[in-house]
Amino acid sequence: MTTPSVDAHVRLDTHPTHPSAVTATLTGAQAHIPHVSLEAADWHVAATNMLVLARIDHEEPYWAEQAAQQLATLGITVEITPQLREAIDEEWTWAKYPMPWCTRTEIRKVSDDAQKIHDDIRHGRLLIHAHAQDVHTTVAVGTYLDTGKSVYLHGENHLRQIANSFDSPAHALTAFEDMHADTMHPGPAQMTDTERDTAEARTSPGTPTTEPEPPSTGAGTAPADTPGPGAHEALLASFIEDNGEWEKCRTWSDDTSVANHETLTLRAEFDHEARGHDIAWTIASYQSPVGERTWHATATANTPTDMIETLLKSLDTDTAWTERTSAPLTERTLTTVTGPLTEFGWTQTINGHHINWPAPKGETGLRLDVAAAVGATTALSGPAWTVWGGNTAEQPAWAVEFSRHTPAAVLQDLTYNLALTHSARATHPPMTPRHGHDAHRVATPAVASTPAPGRPVRGR
Helix, strand or coil: CCCCCCCCEEEEEECCCCCCCEEEEEECCCCHHHHHHHHHCCCEEEECCEEEECCCCCCHHHHHHHHHHHHHHCCCEEEECHHHHHHHHCCCEECCCCCCCCCHHHHHHHHHHHHHHHHHHHCCCEEEEEEEEECCEEEEEEEECCCCCEEEEECCHHHCEEEEEECCHHHHHHHHHHHHCCCCEECCCCCCHHHHHHHHHHHCCCCCCCCCCCCCCCCCCCCCCCCCCCHHHHHHHHHHHHCCCEEEECCCCCCEEEEEECCCCEEEEEECCCCCCCEEEEEEEECCCCCCEEEEEEEECCCCHHHHHHHHHHHCCCHHHHCCCCCCCCHHHHHHHHHHHHHCCCCCEEECCEEEEECCCCCEEEEEEHHHHCCCHHHCCCCCEEEEEEECCCCEEEEEEECCCCCHHHHHHHHHHHHHHCCCCCCCCCCCCCECCECCCCCCCCCCCCCCCCCCCEEC
């Protein structure tokens, strides 16, 4: 049976400025089909209809050929340039490889495992708690956010491996400190030269061979209050400068900034490369420097600057790390969080296990997922509270999400901001914002009863 033809052409070539990296230029009416396939294989979108494959193990030609074979089975025409074909056919190995007993295939497997660790860190799936220097290499300890498994990492670049695993971050950090107390530092290590070159390759593809698409208009455009370029970066810089108890830490990537509170129980992470609906901010609170995480929040890149500023200011109080909202959900928590909204006349609506407090004109609002808030098994991993704006609560233009143990006072700061800026009576606020532990008392809202639902040197 003949594979049906797809109206798409993929041209694979060597990167113009980074020798081992590979570019893919897509053309044709169905270019979106190979686009999706390449993105799923960790090719990075660098320009309109152009993707880049850049790896720390410098095995891009090999994996480019694997991608070409996969695309061909889909009926997609793939062109491999002569210079890339030469790189694919080249036989090489690492100079002074520390595991000389490995075959070329085994070396590639070790390198690919290291690449996967690198990608997990880069994409935020593996959170690095601390790093240290171990003789001539770097070691680190971190936790996979999807499984909760903590790991001890040894080595750098294509030699990084998982040397040990632990059942909790506390056990992992305690063991790591016992071994590396003298050279231990919080957060991930600074990028290696190889990691830096690889990151640069993903964002500098050279001149695209296709014309860029014209700016879109109408539906899907960014909301009017979307922050401009650099607004969040400037906000983070001023927050650290104005709050001496916060310190910016070095990270493995220039794409990410991390700020730690002096207690080492609060952490703010900002992704400079996030755009639109991508998660740009991640806030986390811990019981102790080596304790479990108590609550966390995330915010998308297009969240208005004033909302991010309010969130950061709410961290500059003892409440953010000495208190947390208990579960199950209580009337007192609802009163504290939604008080500013009800004081301004916002009314609640109920949709299944969601309670919504939309703005009078529906342009923003607060959503409570009752199942997540009370800890129902099927909703433990989802956000309990969502502050959203633009479009609808189901498909917002921007969103700030909070876990169920987030302190009510922190949430109240954001709902006060919402009420003040999106209410008809905003010129005469009936209450004052919180300062430290002193929160203004508000009337108890009428809450419906909601029962809980069940690069190294290459050698020849």
